[in-house]
Amino acid sequence: MTQLLPALEAVQKILEPLFPGLMGVRLLTIESERVIAELFVRPDLCTAGGILHGGAYMAFADTLGAIGTVINMPQGKRTTTTDSSTKFIGGARVNTTVTGESLALHRGRTTMVWQTTIRSAEGKLCAVVTQTQLILDA
Amino acid sequence: MTQLLPALEAVQKILEPLFPGLMGVRLLTIESERVIAELFVRPDLCTAGGILHGGAYMAFADTLGAIGTVINMPQGKRTTTTDSSTKFIGGARVNTTVTGESLALHRGRTTMVWQTTIRSAEGKLCAVVTQTQLILDA
Amino acid sequence: MTQLLPALEAVQKILEPLFPGLMGVRLLTIESERVIAELFVRPDLCTAGGILHGGAYMAFADTLGAIGTVINMPQGKRTTTTDSSTKFIGGARVNTTVTGESLALHRGRTTMVWQTTIRSAEGKLCAVVTQTQLILDA
Amino acid sequence: MTQLLPALEAVQKILEPLFPGLMGVRLLTIESERVIAELFVRPDLCTAGGILHGGAYMAFADTLGAIGTVINMPQGKRTTTTDSSTKFIGGARVNTTVTGESLALHRGRTTMVWQTTIRSAEGKLCAVVTQTQLILDA
Numbered sequence: 001m002t003q004l005l006p007a008l009e010a011v012q013k014i015l016e017p018l019f020p021g022l023m024g025v026r027l028l029t030i031e032s033e034r035v036i037a038e039l040f041v042r043p044d045l046c047t048a049g050g051i052l053h054g055g056a057y058m059a060f061a062d063t064l065g066a067i068g069t070v071i072n073m074p075q076g077k078r079t080t081t082t083d084s085s086t087k088f089i090g091g092a093r094v095n096t097t098v099t100g101e102s103l104a105l106h107r108g109r110t111t112m113v114w115q116t117t118i119r120s121a122e123g124k125l126c127a128v129v130t131q132t133q134l135i136l137d138a
Numbered sequence: 139m140t141q142l143l144p145a146l147e148a149v150q151k152i153l154e155p156l157f158p159g160l161m162g163v164r165l166l167t168i169e170s171e172r173v174i175a176e177l178f179v180r181p182d183l184c185t186a187g188g189i190l191h192g193g194a195y196m197a198f199a200d201t202l203g204a205i206g207t208v209i210n211m212p213q214g215k216r217t218t219t220t221d222s223s224t225k226f227i228g229g230a231r232v233n234t235t236v237t238g239e240s241l242a243l244h245r246g247r248t249t250m251v252w253q254t255t256i257r258s259a260e261g262k263l264c265a266v267v268t269q270t271q272l273i274l275d276a
Numbered sequence: 277m278t279q280l281l282p283a284l285e286a287v288q289k290i291l292e293p294l295f296p297g298l299m300g301v302r303l304l305t306i307e308s309e310r311v312i313a314e315l316f317v318r319p320d321l322c323t324a325g326g327i328l329h330g331g332a333y334m335a336f337a338d339t340l341g342a343i344g345t346v347i348n349m350p351q352g353k354r355t356t357t358t359d360s361s362t363k364f365i366g367g368a369r370v371n372t373t374v375t376g377e378s379l380a381l382h383r384g385r386t387t388m389v390w391q392t393t394i395r396s397a398e399g400k401l402c403a404v405v406t407q408t409q410l411i412l413d414a
Numbered sequence: 415m416t417q418l419l420p421a422l423e424a425v426q427k428i429l430e431p432l433f434p435g436l437m438g439v440r441l442l443t444i445e446s447e448r449v450i451a452e453l454f455v456r457p458d459l460c461t462a463g464g465i466l467h468g469g470a471y472m473a474f475a476d477t478l479g480a481i482g483t484v485i486n487m488p489q490g491k492r493t494t495t496t497d498s499s500t501k502f503i504g505g506a507r508v509n510t511t512v513t514g515e516s517l518a519l520h521r522g523r524t525t526m527v528w529q530t531t532i533r534s535a536e537g538k539l540c541a542v543v544t545q546t547q548l549i550l551d552a
Contacts, residue, residue, distance in 0.1 A: 019191035022160070022182040044160040047204070053157035054219045055200040059193020066185070066192075081192045082387060083359040083408050085223045085499035087527045087546055089520045105542055106503045110410065111358060113501045113542070128519055128527070130544060132359050132501055134386070134410070220525060221497040221546050223361035225389045225408055227382045243404055244365045248548070249496060251363045251404070266381055266389070268406060270363055270497050272524070272548070295467035298436070298458040320436040323480070329433035330495045331476040335469020342461070342468075357468045361499045 005030055005071060020063040023056060030071060033104040035064045040097050051091035052098065052126070057118055058086050061129035064102035065114035069133040072107050078138040079112075084131040096121045110135055143168055143209060158201040161194060168209060171242040173202045178235050189229035190236065190264070195256055196224050199267035202240035203252035207271040210245050216276040217250075222269040234259045248273055281306055281347060296339040299332060306347060309380040311340045316373050327367035328374065328402070333394055334362050337405035340378035341390035345409040348383050354414040355388075360407040372397045386411055419444055419485060434477040437470060444485060447518040449478045454511050465505035466512065466540070471532055472500050475543035478516035479528035483547040486521050492552040493526075498545040510535045524549055 008027050015021050023045060029036035039045070039052075039060050047053040062084060069079045092098045102116040116129045146165050153159050161183060167174035177183070177190075177198050185191040200222060207217045230236045240254040254267045284303050291297050299321060305312035315321070315328075315336050323329040338360060345355045368374045378392040392405045422441050429435050437459060443450035453459070453466075453474050461467040476498060483493045506512045516530040530543045 014186065017182060018185055019183050019194055044155060045157050047156055048152065053197065053200070054204075054222065055193070055197020056157055058196035058200070058222065058224075059191065062191070062193040062196070080229075081226050082410075083223070083225055083361070083501075084192065084196065085221070085359075085361055085501075085544065086196075087221055087497075087499075087519070087544055088219050089522075089525075089527060091218075105501070106539060108503075110412070111503075113503060115542075125520060128529075128544065130499065130501055130542065132408070134358075136386070220548075221363075221499075223363075223406065223497070223499055225359075225361075225381070225406055227384075227387075227389060243363070244401060246365075248550070249365075251365060253404075263382060266391075266406065268361065268363055268404065270546070272496075274524070290462065293458060294461055295459050295470055320431060321433050323432055324428065329473065329476070330480075330498065331469070331473020332433055334472035334476070334498065334500075335467065338467070338469040338472070356505075357502050359499070359501055360468065360472065361497070362472075363497055364495050367494075 011067060019059060023059060025060060025063055030067065032072065035068045035102045036099065037064055038097050038099045041092050041094050043094055046094050050094040054088055057127040058084065058129060060100050061102065061116035061118065062131060064100050064116050065131045065133065068102050068104060068114045069112045072112065073135055076138050077135050079133045079135055082132050082134045084129060086127055086129045088127050090120065090124050090126045092120050092126050098126060149205060157197060161197060163198060163201055168205065170210065173206045173240045174237065175202055176235050176237045179230050179232050181232055184232050188232040192226055195265040196222065196267060198238050199240065199254035199256065200269060202238050202254050203269045203271065206240050206242060206252045207250045210250060211273055214276050215273050217271045217273055220270050220272045222267060224265055224267045226265050228258065228262050228264045230258050230264050236264060287343060295335060299335060301336060301339055306343065308348065311344045311378045312375065313340055314373050314375045317368050317370050319370055322370050326370040330364055333403040334360065334405060336376050337378065337392035337394065338407060340376050340392050341407045341409065344378050344380060344390045345388045348388065349411055352414050353411050355409045355411055358408050358410045360405060362403055362405045364403050366396065366400050366402045368396050368402050374402060425481060433473060437473060439474060439477055444481065446486065449482045449516045450513065451478055452511050452513045455506050455508050457508055460508050464508040468502055471541040472498065472543060474514050475516065475530035475532065476545060478514050478530050479545045479547065482516050482518060482528045483526045486526065487549055490552050491549050493547045493549055496546050496548045498543060500541055500543045502541050504534065504538050504540045506534050506540050512540060
């Protein structure tokens with residue numbers, strides 16, 4: 001099967017008016033089994049103490065896993081996240097940039113499982129998010 | 139022990155410049171074992187298709203569980219979320235309002251566990267988020 | 277729709293040669309939205325230190341949530357757990373009995389979500405397990 | 415720091431009278447950042463249909479992640495699992511052998527995070543279990 005991957009810019013443009021756009025998610029790589037993006041830790045993405053809000057980690061990851069699923073689905077299908085589990089490991093400081101890399105653990109017909117690893121600018125592990133995507137008829 | 143609960147307005151004010159403020163989280167109730175808030179589903183909180191982004195559910199819930207933990211901690215302590223698990227059950231449409239109610243499942247000295255149930259304006263169950271908060275020395 | 281619930285003894289008999297039988301899971305109640313069972317904390321269900329093994333909590337709960345799903349499925353369907361998330365809150369001592377109560381959070385056509393609360397003999401909260409069941413054609 | 419790893423046989427012997435012994439968990443490798451074991455899918459570890467019970471996956475993984483944590487803890491500490499999240503991906507047939515490999519995602523002073531990947535005899539991915547271990551004073 002030849003898979004036609006969407007242009008990065010086209011996907012980025014779709015995100016702009018949506019929640020990932022509000023947060024400033026910037027896509028870097030879209031491949032069949034891998035989606036990479038970065039996020040600048042603006043003050044209004046933080047929790048008290050000047051570190052990235054836990055919810056921002058989860059929203060960032062959810063975005064990448066969903067993109068990974070969409071580009072792997074056949075025509076005429078849609079997807080919804082049924083479950084997402086996050087382990088928070090380290091904080092990311094305000095005014096730094098974190099990078100998220102989402103890898104396909106499973107790409108089936110009924111479900112896909114994507115795992116996103118978020119790291120600080122220095123490469124320190126911040127969070128690991130594992131999500132299940134259900135594939136449904138559109 | 140007499141617990142002095144913070145005024146709702148004081149906590150709301152702390153949230154304003156942070157991620158919950160960006161999202162528009164509005165606190166409604168803060169009690170010892172329960173925190174309630176609402177969120178208007180703005181277009182820029184959505185994913186494609188005009189439904190609330192999964193990440194917004196998770197960020198909304200994480201905010202409530204963290205507030206619940208903070209108001210139950212002794213002086214001289216701080217908290218961090220170590221884990222958050224979300225079951226997505228139903229979508230919330232753009233331009234509606236969802237309500238999140240976070241209840242304490244466990245309030246211990248070392249950890250607390252809070253579970254947030256998010257419902258649509260019609261009372262339909264949208265998501266259940268369960269999070270573990272670690273209590274640390276400040 | 278009239279739902280015919282299976283006799284408790286019939287389900288118990290199915291469990292006997294399987295993993296729940298090995299563990300000694302004893303069903304107490306099977307209702308449409310609730311399944312209750314008990315488990316005696318034998319030494320060979322424990323981890324070091326004479327407390328119930330974390331895996332035993334999870335296997336106990338998985339059993340109850342699956343039974344709850346099966347009794348709610350239409351004919352011609354089967355189910356598989358896609359996700360299970362557990363918060364461990366307190367230990368259960370060897371030679372005591374724990375009780376698990378599994379409640380339906382969602383009973384849809386495509387997925388069901390069941391949450392099992394496990395308590396010690398004194399009613400202390402030990403663990404909360406939330407699982408997603410996918411409904412498939414048999 | 416020189417870390418003295420325990421002899422495989424010594425750990426296996428500790429497991430024998432406990433839940434992992436009941437299940438038949440056989441340790442293969444214990445390294446600082448990796449624990450590997452295998453499990454023969456006996457009929458009494460299965461669910462209906464002759465596939466490994468979801469609870470057995472979780473108990474198998476919980477065992478490996480706990481061993482990994484214990485061998486990395488300083489003297490005078492103990493550990494407890496606070497959270498475990500499992501994605502079920504594929505079934506393992508009765509009378510086959512599955513292998514679990516647990517890797518350290520994080521080894522901190524307060525928490526450790528271990529992720530166990532369980533594969534069938536043919537190398538097919540069956541489940542991914544991610545758990546958080548809290549480190550406490552003994």
